[in-house]
Structures are given as structure tokens and as C-alpha cells.
Amino acid sequence: MKPPRFEYFAPRTLDEALGLLAGHGDRAKLLAGGQSLIPLLNFRLAHPEALIDINRIPELGGIRADDGGVAIGALTRQHAVERSEAVRTRVPIVAEACRLIGHLPIRHRGTIGGNLAHADPASELPAVMLALEAQLTVASAKGTRTLPADRFFVGPLSTALQTGEMLTEIRLPGLPARTGGAFVEMARRAGDYALVGVAALVTLDGSGRCRRARVALCGVGPTPIRAGAAEDALVGQTPDGAALDEAAARAAAATSPPSDLHGSADFRRKLARHFARLAIATATERAGRT
């Protein structure tokens, strides 16, 4: 299982990388952490003419506080995201989800941008991005634009990135006071891709009722899914008992899960309901403790 031949470039600046990307278009692939791309190359499921290695572009990395929230360079390693003080204090759900990605050696190399651009439907971070309403900065030789997360993931392993474009930064807005978040998943083994994962953010008002909710799921559709109907079921309610059950049921109803060896669509729907309930309950409990 060895990669096929490709031309190799290691640009030192973003402009250089974008120029190469413009020149090679769809025949090139970007190499960031390699934890998703190199297995594809080893399986010979990908045959890029050119590989543009962006690991030596320092301006693509780094985490900074950004107007109450956090801005994370696309090349930031998942392990660094997980350990970041800014992330842990401002958007802890991102750190919680990162800890579930594979194993430490994978997170040493894998990047947040690479994970999002790869857009595996079972990946944790895309669902978290939907729940946080992240803004994704996309650059090309022609300029930059910003995409909201809910327009970024288009299909299995498919994003809204056009030919010549690359993800450069992820901006996560700050969360309102009295917000708790939780990411829970079920995988066959520790570190495996999620069968089902749920990201939940619950903001409570002074009387313990839900003021705002965000629920997103992974592993249950061609893209991560934002369960708006589940969110609606929570707003204005105390998130327990019947309201919680209703939200969980609506979250499951919003899914269109795949069927494979590890779980049929029906099974995943059941899991979606179970873990949506758990995620919302946990987020609520954490919100109550803020």
C-alpha cells in the first residue's frame, strides 16, 4: 500500500500556495496533517498529480482570541487546539470533541483545517462547527471570502471549496453567558470514527429555561446535520423530561443515516435519539453550573 507518484511542492507563504493551487486546480491536493490524505494515497484511492504541502506556512497556524471568541488557523494541530487555553475557556466543546479524534499521535499531526476540509460525515469537528455557527475563511489567488459552517459541508467528503480555494482560518464566536456545551459520541472502539456524535449548546435564562439551543449531529447523514427542530423544542422550556424527550426525538427525525457493517440506518437513528438526549442534558447541567 504505497502512494502513487505525484509532483511535490512545499510553498513557504500562503500566496505561493494559492498560486500553485490556481495553477494545478483539481489535479492538486493540499497536504496538511496527512492523517486523512495519506491513507487515501496508500490505498491508492486518490491520485493527485500534485501535492501541495502547506506545513511550512507559519501564517496558517496559531490560535488567537477574537472578539469574545477564538480564531484558529487552519493548520493548527488538533492537539494544540485541544490544549489551548483560549479554546478551553471560550469554546470548551471544541476541546471536548478534539479529545475524541483518533488518538494522540494522530492529533499531533492532524489539523483542524484538514479535518474540516476532508468533511468525513462521521467526523466530530464539522458537527461542532455547525453548533457553534463557525465562520470559515476561504482564500484563493483571487481573494478571500467567508462561509458560514452550515454552507461549508456539502456532501460526503465534499465541501463548498471551489477549485483553487483553501481554508485558512476558522472563527468561532464567543458564547453567551450561562451557556453549557457537550459533545458525546458512540464509536465501536475508543478513537474510532463516531457511529453517532452529538454537539449540544444550551443557554439558560435566569429561571433555568432554555433561552437558546444549538444541536448538531455527525455520523447520521451525508454531512453533519443541524437539528433545528430539536432546538425549537427546547427554547422556552426547562430542558428535562418531556421537553428533552421531544428534542431528542426531533433530532433523530432530522437524520438520514447511512447503513453499513457497524450500524444500520435504523440503529443509528436510535443512537441519535439516545445521544441527543444525553448531550442536551449534559449541556444543560453544565450551563446550570456556570
Added chain:
Amino acid sequence: MPRTVPIGLNVNGVRHELNVEPRWLLVDVIREVLGLTGTHIGCEHGVCGTCTVLVNGETARSCLMLAVGADGAEILTVEGLSRGDRLHPLQEAFREAQGLQCGFCTPGMLMLAHELLRDNAAPSEQEIREAISANLCRCTGYQGIVEAVRLAATRLATAAAAS
């Protein structure tokens, strides 16, 4: 002749200047070009961790890195643990606790344990299991490995206190 790229690797403290094809995996350069066959190949898709080495002080699956991507890096392989005819205390602990059987996963496990004990001198059983869950072992059922790491932690702590 396929195009090659010049790279520099510092492996176990020794600097190497090499010409590699861009597509060559780091594990293959370590094994085939440098002749360091202690790092093994188990799956070539990043699940088994048999190929684990340290790159700039962090564990990484060398089957998921291109050698060109490691240009300028400091790499530690299992051969870098022992000194001459002396095994590293970590290796001695594995020996005493019988944390191996066929030995194929062992170099990768040693790399994980090395990193763990460097960053966490007194890991709990759960922390040890979490760290080594990154790699597969088909022989031991992990118990001997956990005991080996626990023993190594004690030994290394004693040695550190003594020095």
C-alpha cells in the same frame, strides 16, 4: 529516473542527508534507506501504530508521513533508546514485566510509553491504557504492557530522585 528531493533528517542523534522520492513514506525511508528496521509496518493506514516514532518530540505514525514532510526534523526510533549494550530503563521494565511476546508492536509501544512518562511521571492505570490504546497489540492483551509502563514509571522516578 524519478525525481528526488534532498532532505535532512536527524535520526537518533545522527544527521543524514538523503535524496528521496516525494511519495516515499517516512517509515520506508527509516527502514529501507537508513536500515533501521526496528520500526515496523503493520497496516499502512494509521490504525495499528506499529510504525510509531517520535518526530520533534511527539509521537507520530510514520506510515502517515512523507519523508519529505519530515525534512529538518529530529526523529527518535527504538534504536535510539538503547545505548551500546545497555537497554533503556523503559526497555528493562518491559523485559522484567514481560510486556511483549512477538515483539512486533513493541518498538511502537516503547515510543508511546517514552512520551507518556516524559510528560506524566506517575500515570494512573487508566492514563496508561489511554496512552497505549493508540496502538494495537495482538499478543499480550495489554496487561503486561500496562505493568511494564507502571514499573518503568517507578524506576525512572527513583532514578530521577537519585540524580
Added chain:
Amino acid sequence: MATVERRWIGKDVPRLEDPKLLAGRATYTDDVRLPGMLHAAVLRSPHPHARITRIDTSQARALPGVFAVITGEDARELTNPLPAFCAEPVVQYALAVDKVRFVGEAVAAVAAVDRYTAEDAAALIEVEYEPLPVVTDPFEAMKPGAAKLHETLPGNLAFEKTLSFGDVTGDFAAADHVIRRTLRWHRASAQPLETAGAVCRFDPIGQRMDVWSNTNMINFVGWLIANTLKVPASKLNIHPMYVGGSFGSKHVLGKVIGIAGMLAKRSGRAVKFMEDRVDNLLASENLGCDRYYDAELAVSKDGIFTSIRVRVVDDYGAYFQFGHGTHGNALAQVTGPYRIPSFEYTVQCVLTNKCQQGVFRGAGSDAGNFCLERLVDAAARELAIDHVEIRRRNFIQPDRFPFKTPCGNIYDSGDYPAVLDKALDMAGYAELRRMQAEARKQGRYIGIGLATAHQRSVYGPTEFWFWYDSPGLTSVPESVGLGLGPTGEFTVTMFSPFWGNSPETVVAQTVAEEFGIHPYQVTVTHEDSQHGLPGAGPGGSRMTVMLTGAVVGASRKLKDKLARIAAHHFEAAPADITFADGRAMVRGVPDKSMTYGDLGLKAYWFKLDLPPGMESGLEARHTYDHPYLTMPSADRKDLGAFYPMMAHGAHIPVVEVEPATGRVRFLRYIAVHDVGTIVNPKSLRGQITGGITQGIGMALYEESAYDQQGQPLTGSFMDYLLPTALEVPAFEIGHVETPSPFTEYGVKGGGEGGRMIAPAAIAAAVEDALAPFGVRVDEVPLTPERIVNLVEAARR
């Protein structure tokens, strides 16, 4: 029970094998480098059943760096069919000839300057196929008119037979209850971390083939491999390698050796073929049994088992390499540790368009234990007798050994009540049941499983052929050479490879025990097949018994010579010479002693000091045959003793099951094994914890799955799931030692027991956890979805 106190046998001697393994300096097959060596890659069939109509290798050949490209035509010319341990004419070549019979079957191979180039070339080979109808369901495959895999056979039912022992009909008729179960044991794959591989180098002038491979039976069936490679047996030399795990999957390796050998012949250079992980998942010889059981247990109203009837369909995939050997294997212990006086076993071996079965740790008796213990638990439930009690009532008692089973196999020794008692004691069983009851009140589903089951050791080759009328091979030896050098150093030469078991340490401990030296004073070497003595190698949990036997035999010969030398020197009788503390001594006269160094010097350099007629030198070789193997009777009503070193174990897993998700978590796992005299406790413990972990895999995670169109669903480690350190608990291991009366030191084998007993125990634990729902567990692996479905079905 008293254990004999010995100096080295039974001690935790750190292994001889470990320092170089730890330093990364052992040579595995992929570490072999020969001058000019090429690397191979294989092109595999995407179709489960198809005729090959055209292969065009021209583009591949033209690629720079490519030195040979071969197809089935080359296989037909350069090789004979691969060895198979069956009488049925199921023909397999290392590369598919004329048709492919499973997805992943090798169709062509390339030798090139490196593996990268070889894969580039393989991608340039054009193959045209004419798809044929696919059979994946063994019941469909058996029907007349089903698409036939092999033209040499009448149909896909490769073998079918019923063997009956005792009065099965009468015993069932007289029974108060008949417990019946249909059970499913899915195929799993051994998946050692090191794949199978071979380096071959061919000398056309001398017609000599050298092979470096992780194959096992170097000195047993090497001549069969020579026949496959079409070289004279005396001109084949197989070099033993360190092996990165096998678990039964590397016994022969005719395919990888055949491919490397053919490429070596065609290219004129040494060629290495290492399977990559996809090769190993799709097309190796590592798959376990794939069984559908319909089994019945006859029981009296007091819960006494009186007969068992097993009907089993086994889906062998496309080839029949090991024949029905895994059923012969199961016959060794069909009745388990129980006194059941009669049994009937009907097997149907069916071929389908999937990869062939090989042998995987447990080798058919793993599934057999699952079948028996599920019936026992079902009997307990139906008769409302406690699970522990019903086993006690049926155990063969400790004073009944050697015990002859209904089919003729012997159980050499055992104390099943003691093993069970120890397991219950270690578990704190009564307290566990209290804890379980409390947990149920809190809505938690905790289960306590129990399996009391056998782990036969040291196989006899008769199990491969006693289903047939005509006889087959009856030798399954193991040999060692033992030498004492002129400087007093001991060397043991071995003729079978290291698999991850501890053969070097076992022989060193045995020599140390025999001669009163330290194990580290023993050097161990491995000999290739051209210089080899017979040895069937690891497998069937045989090595500890066979190596200790071979070493003791060689030690006796060496001691005999040493005694005569010493006696001659001291003018004493050879019978008065003892060996201890590094020297030979006249009994009771410490002044009259010689160190092994003295003796070595004398034997090699001072011929005139030796007894008249004695040769110089100090080397003994011994071939140890199976210590208790007897012929089956002609009418096959008595199969003879074929697996008599019968080890045993009791497992008590404690699990928590989450009915909403199907997740299973281990709270504890207690396992007590009786494998006779223990040689190296830590080494045995490792075999047990590793075996149980594979058993956990079998019970919950591992399935080598195909869809109904014959497409493999588990072609990577992302889908074929091996347990990690977080899926398994810390095991609590206990031991009982009832020595074997038939082996040296009373040892038995213990390498397979973990995997042979755990799936039955875990199935019982899950069933126990979900007992409030009335769930019955009849299938492994118990994936989360299967568990959720069981709960829902039971609720309806």
C-alpha cells in the same frame, strides 16, 4: 494439591528472546535484505466469481524498474497446486488459474526495484473477466443447481459426514428434556500485526531455492512446499525467521512463498513478497470457522447431561486448505468437562465465494466450546437449576483420570471442581450476585458469565483424516539438538520458529533444570530446513510439551555420555553420577566432581581420556514424538487418543450492558486455568491475557464480513476491529496445576485457552445481564446493534 518444587521450571525467568526484540534488532521477514533483491506486489480480483478471459501485462512489463510479471499461466507452468490437508480434489494455485473464486484472489504479480514501482506496474495490468453467478450463503451453495466453484467437485458441499459414538438414539429417547439451540459463530481473522511474507532466491544451475519466510512448518511440510515450487525437496532450504505473531495463520503460506518463488525464477533475482494489510485481510490463510450450529443436549430431570447431538454447517470459503481439520479438532472435546456418555456429530463443509478458512487459535474447538456452554446454560435455565450447580453435577470427577471420552480421545488429568471453586472464590461470586441485584434496582444491567471449558493441547495428526476411511500421517514430532561446547557452554538448536510464544526460554529453563545451570548460560540457535530435524512447530498449544519433551530426551542422551566420561575419570559407575550446580559429581563425594567446562574440554580435546570406543564431542539430538497418540479403529467407533493433554479453564466475566445502545463494558474478568505444570508463569499469563483479548474480540468486535454479492466489508483495520487497551479490563488470572501423567514435568499446553473459553463466557455474561428482558444469546460477535435488536425482539 502439592506442587513439586523445582529450581527453574515454574519460575518467572525473564525471556531470552526479549533483549533483541526490545532493542528492535530481531530479524523479521520484512527485514531481510539480499543483494539485488526485488519487491513484489499482487493484483487481485475485484470479482467474487469469474472466468479470467484476458490478461495483458505488456504495459506493466514496459515500466522501468520492473523485472518480472506473472499470471496464472506462469503458476500453471512453474508450480504445482498448493498443499492441502484434505483428500478432496480442491485445487488451488498461488495465482488464480482460469477463474477467480473470491474477491481478493491473486491474479497477477510483479517484481520490481521497490514496492512502489511494483504497485505502479500492477495497476497497469489489464484483466478482463466474465462474471459468474455468486454463492455466498452456504445453504444456497449446497443446493443442487447452485453455481459450482470447482469443476473437480460434484458440487459445493466439499465434505459431509456423521460420526456417532455410544447410544445416541437411546439416550435421547430416554431423556426427560431435550435442549435445542441454533447458534451462529461468524468468521474472524487472526490478524497478527506482522503479515505473511517470503523472500525467495533461486539458483537455476543448482535448482536450489532458498526461502526466508515466517512460515511455520519449516521442518514438517517443507517438502510439500518444495513440491509446490517444483524444486527437489532436498534443494529447498527454508530459513526460520522471527515471526510477529501467527495465532495459526502462518502454518504453511504456500501462496506468498509460491508468488515470491515464481517471481524469483522469472526475474533471476531474489524477490520479497510481504503481504500488506489489505492482502492479509482479503486473501491469506488466517480465517477461523464460520459455523451454523443446530445442537441438542439430552438432559435428565435432575440436570444430568446424557447425550449431545451436533449438526454443523461450516462455510469454508473458496478453498479447503486445512480440510475439515477444525472439526476433528472439535471432536477432541465435544463433551467438554462433562460425563456425557454418547454423542453424534454431523458436519457439512461448504465452499462459497469468499476467502478460504485457515486456522485461527482455537481451531474449531473455540466454536465447539461456545456451542456446548450455550446448551449447558440453556439447560440450566429451562430446568431452573443454578448455572454453577448444573456444571458441578456433570463434571468428570478428579478420581476418574485418565478419562476416555465417547469418541476415544483421552483426557489425561484434571480437577474441574477445583478450577471452578477457585474462580468463584477469586470472583467473590456471592457478593457479585448481591451487587448485581442492587444494580438492577437502579436500572443497571450487570451480567455475570460463567464458562467451564476445555482447551486441548498437543494435536495429533489423526484429526485430519479419521473422518475418512483410509489412514493418513501419524507423525507430529518436535526435535532439538543439545550441545555442550569445549568451554562448557550449552547450546540448544531449534527447528521450529518463534511466534511470540517463548520457545527459547522454555528450552533454556528445561536445560537449566536438567543440568543444574542458569537458563542464561544456554544459547539458543535456529536451524534451517536443510539441516533440520523433524518439527511441526507451534500451533495446537503444543510447543511447551513438545520442547520440554525433546529437551529432556536430548538431555538424557547427553547426560548418559557425560556420566560415562565422568565415571571413567573417577573410576565410578555411571549410575552414580549426578548433575547439579554446574557440575557432574559422584553421588555423596563432593571432591569427585567436574564442571561442565572440564567435561567439555575433555570430550573435545582429550580423546585418550575418554572411555574406549567413545566418540569425541558432546552433542545429542532428540526427536520427541507425540507422547500419547493412538490409531483410530478401522470402524471409527474409537478415534484413538489424538488430543489427550487436556487443559481446562473457568472464566467469569462481569459486564455491564447498556440496552439502549448495545454497549458492553467489562467491570471485571476472572479466569482460572489448569494447564498442568507451569514452566514460566509470566509467559503463560501473557498467553492467557492475550488469548482472552482475542476472545473479547470474537465475542464483541471481530467479524470478517462479506455482503451478499461476495464483496468484503472488512478490508481495512477501520472495519475489522481489533480490541485496544481500552476495550479490555485488567484480568484476574488464577491457576490450578494438575500435572499430566504423559508429559515431561507434567506440562500441558495453555496457549489457546483464553480465546477458546472467553466467547462462551462473554455470551453468557451478556445473556445474564439482559435476563430481565428474557434475551437469549445465540450468536457471536455481539455487536451493539445485535444486542439492541435482541432486547427489542425480547420486548415484543
